[in-house]
Amino acid sequence: MELSPSHCRRQQHNIGFLKLFVVSVLSCVTLHVSDPDVPSSLKTLSLEGHFSFHDTSDAAKDFGNRFRFLSSAVLHPKSVADISAAVKHVFRMGLSSKLTVAARGHGHSLQGQAQAPGGIVIQMESLREPETRVHVGDSPYLDASGGELWIDVLLESLKHGLAPKSWTDYLHLTVGGTLSNAGISGQVFRHGPQISNVHQLQVVTGEGEIVNCSAEENADLFYGVLGGLGQFGIITSARIALEPAPKMVKWIRVLYSDFTSFTEDQEMLISAEKTFDYIEGFVMINRTGLLNNWRSSFNPQDPVQASQFNSDGRILFCLEMTKNFNPDESDVMNQEVGTLLSKLRYIPSTLFRSEVSYLEFLDRVHVSEVKLRSQGLWEVPHPWLNLFIPRTRIHDFAKEVFGKILPDSSNGPILLYPLNKSKWDNRTSAVIPDEEVFYLVAFLSSAPPSSDHASLELALKQNDKILDFCEKAGIQVKQYLPHYTTKEEWKAHFGASWEIFARRKAIYDPLAILTPGQRIFQKAVLSS
Incomplete structure (x- = not known):
């Protein structure tokens, strides 16, 4: 229409x-x-x-x-x-x-x-049209309802040996929900956010009109709705770009104690022509000297050295990477991974690896959800704070926030990894820093009921301190999933x-x- x-x-x-x-x-x-x-x-x-x-x-x-x-x-x-x-x-x-x-x-x-x-x-999620359908060909795509979960989109596309290019870390979200924000994960440096991988939308506007839109048809509405926080229309269907799906994933984690090496290695990897398929990092602040459960289900390259590693109360930075492959390509994949790892400056004794199916890797957070639900720790307050930080200020940010403001990271993960501005379409409503490389820093805190109301107040105060510091230091931070009053x-x-x-x-x-x-x-x- x-x-x-x-x-x-x-x-x-x-x-x-x-x-x-x-x-x-x-x-x-x-x-x-x-x-x-x-x-x-x-x-x-x-x-x-x-x-x-x-x-x-x-x-x-x-x-x-x-x-x-x-x-x-x-x-x-x-x-x-x-x-x-x-x-x-x-x-x-x-x-x-x-x-x-x-x-x-x-x-x-x-x-x-x-x-x-x-x-x-x-x-x-009650919406039953259009039926999720994969279209194969030279430029494959999938049509899905705005209320469809990404996990179901993945399962349907895998039946045809295909999959969407860009993801969120958690797949039990709806198509319309993530496209109204951006949809980001460790593939963004390569493919851009999910809003950069959509061909067409069907939208119900604020007047109740049903409108089909794309880059060629009703383009202003199309770009406005993508990352538009639900302000211009309700996404009722989306045409999503697909690519051939790998069967397996080589999943790797390594640790750094030096923030400069950690960030420089990440920036090198996201700019390289031959690199990993997924790159994320996270921060572990635990001043007691005990390690978080960062390596469960991973096998150490050197079990003896790994068993002797002690954090000594240092702030550690974990780099997480994957390489996609099919079983008949494992030798070539291992050679490529070895070459890439040889260029990195991680702590040698902290190299951990695993091989899982592509589906298992992409749906990895759901495994944690099931465990947390069983312990009554899922439906609790989540005072999250997600920030985009310009590359030129990431060291100033880390020194103050990780070194002074945050006492530890025991209440939830802290993600930190770089993204490329060139992979984002500036015609959409999504807002990012005005630098080619910028960092997502996500404080994914939770406040379990066993820790009483004080833990929620503490997390909110820490969030305020972080934002206050950025304002006083002149860091041009942008919130992802923004919240203002x-x-x-x-x-x-x-x-x-x-x-x-x-x-x-x-x-x-x-x-x-x-x-x-x-x-x-x-x-x-x-x-x-």
């Missing part, structure tokens, strides 16, 4: 309705908001799926487990038409209604971004892209109906 010319004509008329949605909430708050007219008006809609009105508590939960905003209704769509009808209904209610709409995937948001206080939450902060986040972002909001969601949980724009409502 083509966008109507009235979209552009409405731009200036509706820009005045766009106001800041400022929300100040305490940790672990449940907010009850209701509209008495909601159930009766929604019951009149003709749907293939259905609404639920009485039990909305599950839709008010997310992985962050800190914010809970109860909606008035939850839509379980069976078709894209269901989603269109619901959004169009809210749009036609106009400024007389407070209703907003949020698309919820697998509930992996961190600060209530996929919640709609008093509004409608759309359970995207003031218009000034959002403007600073988007920088020169803010005007484009606000223009797109005015065109594609003029009443600010979509994704209120991001707290960027507030729906304007006429007073009675």
Whole structure:
């Protein structure tokens, strides 16, 4: 469906309705908001799926487990038409209604971004169209529903010996959810984020229109939605680029005690023509001298030396790499791996290796999830902080944060690895630093109930200290999965892209109906 010319004509008329949605909430708050007219008006809609009105508590939960905003209704769509009808209904209610709409995937948001206080939450996993289908050929691709999990996308594409090029570390997320952010993992240096590997989208705009978009058709909406934090449309389907899938993975971990060697080796690897297929690093701060469980299920190259290694309370840096291969290519693969390892400056006694299937490697985090769930440690607060740091300031950042602010890393992993700006399309809404090489630094903390409320407060204070340091030191940091509460902060986040972002909001969601949980724009409502 083509966008109507009235979209552009409405731009200036509706820009005045766009106001800041400022929300100040305490940790672990449940907010009850209701509209008495909601159930009766929604019951009149003709749907293939259905609404639920009485039990909305599950839709008010997310992985962050800190914010809970109860909606008035939850839509379980069976078709894209269901989603269109619901959004169009809210749009036609106009400024007389407070209703907003949020698309919820697998509930992996961190600060209530996929919640709609008093509004409608759309359970995207209920969407059953389009059916996931692989198209083989010279440029293979896969069409998938926006509510499909990436693990199911992988399983379907592997049936044809194919797989998507770029991943997230955790596959039990929805296609629409990650494409609304960026979708990053250790393959980004080679293929770019997931939003750089999409051919086409189907989107339901803030007026309820169903629009097909790509680089050639409705390109402004296409690039806006990619990394657009759900502000311009709900992704109902995506056409994803595929490549031949390997059967096996050589999985390697090594340790460094010198941060300069660690970062220089990573930067060398991501710039080399012949290199590994996946490169990530993580930081281990444990001043007691005890090692984290970083090498479980890995075999040491030298068991004697490995058994004698002691961290001596040092901050250690782990480099994690993989090389894809098929069984008949193992000799060549091992030779290539040996050549690459010979160029690195890791601690020799800390070389650990393993060989697993491609599926097993990509779905590795789910194994940890199962263990944590069994221990009651999965559905706990996760005060995560994900940052993009310019390469020129990564040493200043590490010296202060790892050397002073953080006492240890026992509450969760700390990821640190470089990315290439050239692999990101600057036409999308995603925001990254203005340097060719920049680092993802992700503080993936958890606050188990056994450690009481103080652990959550401590993690939040540490996050604030990190951000305060960056501001005072003039480090032009960008948040990934950003969370701000003031218009000034959002403007600073988007920088020169803010005007484009606000223009797109005015065109594609003029009443600010979509994704209120991001707290960027507030729906304007006429007073009675």
